[in-house]
Amino acid sequence: MNRQTSKLLNILLNSPGQYFHYEELAARFQVSTRSIRNYTQSILDFLEDLHMPSALTVSEGGIAFTGGAEESSLLLQAAVDNDFYLYRLSPEERSHIILLNLLISDDYCNIYDLSEKFNVSRTTILKDMEQVKAFLARYNCTFDPAMNRGYLLRLREQQRRDMIVRIIQTAMGAVFSLHREVNIYERFLYEEWSLETYFPFLRQLLLEMEHQYNLDVSDACFEELLLTLAIITVRMEKGFCIQESTLEEKTFQNLLVYELAENILKELEDRYRLSCSEAEVQYLASKLYYCRFYASAPIEDAQDVKLHMALTSFLMMVSSQLNIPIYEDAKIVNQLESHLRDIDKAHAEGVLLENDYTDQMIGEYPEYYQLICRHLSILENISGYSYTKDDIAVILIYLVVAVERHFKNDILPKVIVVCHTGIGTANFLAERLNTYFHIRIMAVTSNHRLADVMKNYDFDVIISTITLKEPEDLWIKVSPMLEDEDILRLQKLFMDIKRNKKKLGTPNQLRLPAPGIRTVLREENILLDVCCTDWKEVIQKAAEPLLAAGSIDTRYIDAMIRSYETNGAYFVYCPGVALAHAGPEDGVRFFGLSLIRLKKPVSFGHRQHDPVTWCICLAIQEKDEQIQEVLRLMNLLGNPEKRPELDAIACSGELLQYIMENE
Structure with missing residues (x-):
């Protein structure tokens, strides 16, 4: 059974009782219906070997798994058994597993041993080895020259580990959706190294780190790190450690991944009596960095x-x-x-x-x-x-x-809680309300601050322990202890609020106005009718206000120019408008934004949007709401109906006022 067949079996097992037509499966697998029938026959042969022929219902038009939960479990277990795969592998699958076998071997593997292990002839192994050599050649890897002793890979330890992960990841057809479908390469590695014995501890270790550092990590990254940690542990237990430095500037600048790597490896040292070098810390830090195993994926480049x-x-x-x-x-x-x-x-x-x-x-x-x-x-x-x-x-x-x-x-009722006797009593009432009702407490306040709170919060009703001067349809008076009568009245009120919101169908929100462009663009950072001879001078002139304000240093200007020279005029985002920027690591001290209008348009070499008349220069260190204001400015400059008016404005103050009125 090859990978396609195992995938079909997994689909059937995951949808018990569901009937799949051959044509539907052929379209899904992008093969002919004849191939699907061949896959089906392989599954039937497999079931016959396991004495489960009745677990699959087959007709002229399609197939369905009709076995029970116990049969499904037995099939999944049997389907990932090494012996089952080793005599039914396709040539491509076999060459990948042979390569995995060589990567995890610390001694020579000869033709005879490989043919015995994989249940094929020595001639077949020799053919497979040609595929293995071609794969290795793409990564500039070679065998030990003493070929008379067999095959032994000459690799650095880091390269060996990375290739193991890459083979499993690439061959499975998804980014580490582990256990979603049968992965024979992963299973082969698990069996050869008994990885399952490491996983409970390593999984718990990663979970604890995720919780301790308040991280939000995707399943794909978590599973990739879990496998990487298992490989690190096995290799170090065997005495193979990374000695050479794997330091990268990006990783070096992210101190958190170093701290995480040190803490994780310290736990591995204590658990498995290992000794970790600085190079091992750097290696794990780089894996944590590229799997985004750190807080909130900051902007780094x-x-x-x-x-x-x-x-x-x-x-x-x-x-x-x-x-x-x-x-x-x-x-x-x-x-x-x-x-x-x-x-x-x-x-x-x-x-x-x-x-x-x-x-x-x-x-x-x-x-x-x-x-x-x-x-x-x-x-x-x-x-x-x-x-x-x-x-x-x-x-x-x-x-x-x-x-x-x-x-x-x-749709949840939004509530402001008021009490004149003190904030403590109001908070007590808020806790009581949350105990009895599914609502959103927008604010807890005293009576003298209520007017300001009402201006700043979207709310449906005020719940107060005192009589208020506000219109009666905005508030309801209750006891701080919430008597039974209060609970019944509030229950009816909240049901009415929810019912009315459902009828509206769309949100009925009282939103505060956006902070506005004035919070990110100062008048002195707007330069009009600037003379420039080429794109490089445009970038330099656009950056001058930020440089003068101390938002950036000269490295940032150089980085923007290098980015253009490397990537082309990608930041000319719409006709006549460019957004010049580089990474935070290139000399950004704090957020900065400038805007220049050229006296004469300048060509940037963009095949659609040249020539450029306007250039925004942006320096940013982290993600925040200021980006939304920048985007509104970009959209305004990209509006063909507004551009003639923008082009005609004579002074910076007038331009800023126009932007504020139209953003």
């Missing part, structure tokens, strides 16, 4: 700036059409941004992402799917590749969660 701004812009566009401020949901934004980085990493490593819920999600939310597709180019222009349906389904899942959470929260 220019690519992070581009992704964060692109995602915020994308969510603002989607939000405007849904009339829901999804971009304000910080948890969803951070999680989606982290997931997009996982997708970037997978594409960079040539890993094909698969999403089990793609068809189901698109089928259930076609309008949201189309909405994402309409604005997807914002993200694709930054990533440099086209998103697949599986990639889009990931974004769709986050969008659905954000929308549903918004409406769920919005």
Whole structure:
């Protein structure tokens, strides 16, 4: 049984009683119906060997698993047994497992031993070894020259570990969706090194670190780190440690990953009596860094700036059409941004992402799917590749969660609690209310501050222990102890509020106005009718106000110029407008924004949006709401109806006022 067959078996086991047509499966696997029938026959042979022929119902049109839970469990266990795979492997699968075998071997492997282990002839092994050599050649790896003794890989320890992870990750067809489908490469490694014995402790160790440092890590990154930690532990137990430095500037600047790496390795030392070098700390720190196993994925380089701004812009566009401020949901934004980085990493490593819920999600939310597709180019222009349906389904899942959470929260009654006898009594009442009702306490205040609180908070009702001067439909008086009569009255009131909100169908919120462009753009940072001869001078002139204010140092200007020379005019984001920026590590001291208008347009070499008349210069250290103001400015400058008016304004103060009125 090859990988495709095992995947079919897993689909059947995960959907007991569900009938699958051959044509449907052929489309899903992108093969012919004849191939699906061949896969089915292999499964039937397998079931016959296990004396379970009745567990699969087969007809002319399709198949279904009709066995019980016990049979399903036995099949899954049997399907990942090494012997079962070793005599049914495809040539590609066998060559990968042979390579894994060589990577985990610390001695020579000869042809005879390999043919015995994999139940094939020596001629077959020799053919497989040609595939192994071709794979190794792509990574500039070779065998020990003493070929008469067999095969022994000549690799640095770091390279060996990384190749083991890469083979398992790449061959499984997804970024570490471990246990979602049978992964024979993973299973082979588990059996050879008895990795299952390490996992309970290592999993608990990672969970404790995640909790201790208040991290929010994706399943994919968590599983990748779990496997990496297991490999590190086994190799060090065998006496193979990394000796050479693996220091990277990005990792070095993130002190948290070093602290995490040191703490994790200290636990491994105590548990397994190991001795860890500084190079091992650096290696694990780099893995923690690239798996984003640290707090809230901060902005660390220019690519992070581009992704964060692109995602915020994308969510603002989607939000405007849904009339829901999804971009304000910080948890969803951070999680989606982290997931997009996982997708970037997978594409960079040539890993094909698969999403089990793609068809189901698109089928259930076609309008949201189309909405994402309409604005997807914002993200694709930054990533440099086209998103697949599986990639889009990931974004769709986050969008659905954000929308549903918004409406769920919005339908809850929003309450201000007031008490004149003291804040302590008001807080006591708030706790009592939360005990009895599912509501949102927006504020707890005293009577003399109520007027200001009402201006600043969106609310449905005020619950007070005293009589108020406000209109009677805005408040209700209760006892601080919440008597039975109070509870009944409040229960009816909250039900009415929820019912009315459901009828409206869309949020009825009293939002505070946005902070405004004045919070991020100062009048002295606007320069009009600047003379420049080329793109380099435009960047330099746009950066001058930030340099003068101390927001950046000269390294930042050099970094922006290098970015243009390396990546081209990607930051000319719309006709006539450029957004010059680099990474926080390139000399940013604090947030800064400037805007210049050129006296004569300058060519940046962009095939669609040249020449440039306006240039924004942005310096940013971390993610915050200021980005939204920058995006509003970008959108205003990109509005063809507003540009003639913007081009005609004579002074900086007037321009800032115009931007404030139109943002």
